[in-house]
Amino acid sequence: ASVEEIKSKGTLVVGIQGDNAPWGFVNSSGKQDGFDADVATLFAKELGVKVRFQPLAVANRIPALTTGKVDILFATMAMTEERAKSIQYSKPYAANTISLYAAKADAVKSTADVAGWEIGVPKSSSQDKAVTDAVGSTATIRRFDDDAATIQALISGQAKAVGGNQFYGQRLDAASAGTYERKIDFLTTYNGVGTRLGEKDWNETVNAFLDKIKGNGELAAITKKWMAIDLPTFPESIPNIPFTVK
Amino acid sequence: MGYTFDFGAVFDRAPELFWGSLGTLGLAFAGMLLALVIGILGVAVRTSKIAWVRAPVIAFVEVVRNTPFLVQIFFIYFALPLMGIRLNPTTTAVIALGINGGAYAIEIIRGGVESISKGQIEAGFALGLHKADVFRLIVLKPSLRAIYPSLTSQFVMLTLTTSVCTSIAAYELTSAAQRIESDTFRSFEVYFTVTAIYLVISSLMMGIFALISRSYFNYPTR
Amino acid sequence: MGPIGENELFFLLQGLKWTVLLAIIGFIGGGVFGILIALVRTSKHQFARLASSGYIALFQGTPLLMQLFVVYYGVALLGIDVNAWVAVAIAFTLHASAFLGEIWRGSIEAVPKGQTEAANALGLHYVSRMRDVVLPQALKISMPATIGFLVQLIKGTSLAAIVGFIELTRAGQIISNQTYRPLLVFGIVGIIYFMICWPLSHVGSGLEKRMAKAAR
């Protein structure tokens, strides 16, 4: 469906993650919530339509979009070359920085300093991949079920460091203020809004919307609310990942 | 349906599955041994006539049996360090499996002990044997025989429970499988393969249990 | 990091509802088929005994999670759409009947042979021999093991999360991932499990005491 058709229908179906707090998750009152939900709600308001969320699992995000089950993806989609072949990305609207967190007391300058350490990561996450690529051969990687267990491992001392994303700092502080800090950044990935390939109207509408909320501070506010960080700076372009329909 | 099975990607990772299986076997074996020791010692205390001797064992059994294994292993792994006891994942897993299996074993074996006729115990006492000897020499073997299938079932269950140990990053079959799954996205193939491996492991155990029973419980009954 | 408030507790209680329902399904399916398995396993027919021991080996020997997975997703691969409830009912019945069947077989065999002989000599037919003479005595021996397994089954219902049930454990996981307090959340979950499992142990020891009245 085109943007115009959706406007006349009055409801936007948004594909979103259902269990990935704080990005997109169903909260304990059963309502869709999170960073993506806030941005998508704002987008629907922009279009003047109501929003309906369709929670998706990691693996079926792209099929749901391409088969038309959802109109658009605000689904914590890290922008990769591989995926850019199947969907159209917008400009980035969120960043995900993967870093090593450890106690302030432990000096870490480079990846060489963590040789022999036990490092916790959530199993099969992008942290897992990044940390394993960087120090997997010199340190012991302990893979936990999720972020919560990973953070608990650092607090309990079962891991000397953990591979985390930008939320970890805040959570570690909440658990034990001033004890832990970010040591090494491994990489930053960016999330984009996903639309179907070749649908220029959707791509342009989304990009215009993102420019607007970046400009008026609304995105910064949402970022602050969910991530407790300032709005990151976004790159103008990423190789092989077009932000606009050619 | 259009799904085509492709086990190639899974079989390429056979070495990981092999080491994972060994990990599972090791955890299961050590856990079982600990559980058996806890079970037998525990039941000796549990069947005491003195209430305050029994009480701690009863409390132990009730708490352990009635809470999830995940909670127990989390507690040992994450909460004990806050009290200054830090155990590595493998040790944690063995202790958690042993404690959990032990609590069930205590109750199962108690069922057997209580099926022993009073006359047997009286005969032991009349011969001048001490309580410990009566338990060890007279009560234990027929008790174990009476509940052997229940006990071995519990041990098979314990073997399968080792998979939960993946949640504290212990290395065993399920964690190997999860890695392969997340790398290859071949969920069905991974699950089927792993299920088959678990089946082999537990069949092996049941076979061993049957052998033990044949040689240890070889006396005829009326 | 969120606090744990009324909402979260309510969410857990909703999970509890599914846990209880799933456990009831397992109890009923497992109990009925478990008795059958135990009886077949102790029957005189070689083939029946072999078949039932194969059944036990298969369903004891594979993780319940895998059984759920195969019944729900595996059968869907064949183009048959299995309702989640049906999948859970089938998988729990298979699993529980294998374990209960084995537990009860053992206790049936632990009843002294003289009892069966006496029943035989009285001319009691199979059904009466089992129902009136052997099973009541077997049940007494197996009581602690049975209660132990049922308690494990209650906790095992957490695996139904894989087919989409947000039962107690899954609800706990979700909240843990929102609040980042796994120890606290799972502590609460543990207490809730304790509160539903403990009465069962209690009923078990009550039954045991009643049966012990007629002890030797």
Added chain:
Amino acid sequence: MEGAVLNSPNDHSTLISLDKVEKWYGSFHALKNINLSVRKGEKIVLCGPSGSGKSTLIRCINALELIQDGNIVVEGQLLDGTTKAVDAIRREVGMVFQNFNLFPHMTVLQNCALAPMRVRGASRADAEKLARKYLDRVRILDQAEKYPAQLSGGQQQRVAIARALCMEPKAMLFDEPTSALDPEMVKEVLDTMIGLARDGMTMICVTHEMGFARQVADRVIFMASGEIVEEAEPEIFFKNPKHDRTKAFLGDILAHH
């Protein structure tokens, strides 16, 4: 089992017949070439030294033990191991075990009422009435509500007898039914059995109560080492035993009383 053709005279008044019966426990030869035929209403006393195979023999008649060779026929039914044959025989033959085998989870009354209800289809009320009748006959009605574990040895034995009688069987197999009894009680139980005998009940009784044998038995059978050594009417058996083995055994009995 081979040799299913019956060699023994199967005349209609024969209730139980054993023909060339062989029984092994593993490598132990427990019964050797046993031939025995019991007419309706006949009372047989089985005696012999400990371990001679008396219990084994009566357990075989009730199909509690499998035999390796030979035939057992009860009321024209060949005991061929099919459930039907076995059930039919057990319904008509009552048995009192050497070690009682009472059901520990049932009261004395329930122990006795079970078979009438389940086998003969009697109502609970009728079954209990019957049970009370036979419990009274063995003088133990006052213990009807106790469990077996609460009874003395002799009380248990009497319950076992009452339980078997409650089936009102055509034949009774008794395995030392008075072993746990004091002399008073022995007399009462033997009187009960004599009463049954008068009523025409067929009986095979393992016992060393020679008084009973003299008074009631039509035939006394003496076993040793798994064989029937001697078989005779009581008068002849006690006065003129043929075999040395029998003489030695009887010598002990007489010396000892």
Added chain:
Amino acid sequence: MEGAVLNSPNDHSTLISLDKVEKWYGSFHALKNINLSVRKGEKIVLCGPSGSGKSTLIRCINALELIQDGNIVVEGQLLDGTTKAVDAIRREVGMVFQNFNLFPHMTVLQNCALAPMRVRGASRADAEKLARKYLDRVRILDQAEKYPAQLSGGQQQRVAIARALCMEPKAMLFDEPTSALDPEMVKEVLDTMIGLARDGMTMICVTHEMGFARQVADRVIFMASGEIVEEAEPEIFFKNPKHDRTKAFLGDILAHH
């Protein structure tokens, strides 16, 4: 237990003494005011109708049953329920149960060698030698490697006797030690017991073998309904029983033999 002060004459030749013993099973009064004192080397026969409390009495002496009132003293040890007193008494007092209570998971030899090894600290070889000696004495050495379930009733009873003898206790409590035996065997077992008696063993024996009572007993004690009704030397007991209850009981015995 009250009244720990001993009233009975505790002269050094008294091995077992019971003083005002009362025993209840729930509301059932099983032993009533039992007073009994047994000298070293004395042989006592206990008889009485079924359910009169004979088994209960000897079980109390061995501390297998708790008593509600009165005192039991064995070898100067007051049975006050402490583990030490109980252990000391059980080491010196052997018991043969009415229903044998053999250990099913041990062979006959192991059953007999157990107590010498664990209680007396004998080596396995010595214990087995002892076991063989007593198994031979009850004529059952050839069954030494069998398990209890493979034995006939009488064989089991003999093993039970041998097992108790293997402890070489100062006193023996027999609960109907010949009930499952054939007359030949009764004679052999009684001969064994007579031998023990000659060797000076103190014995309390529940039995209705009046021949044994006449030949061996120093005293015969007659119980009924939980009470000691009559107590006398065998000559007097059999010829001139005082109580009607005893007369009735003896009448049965004599009529019946």
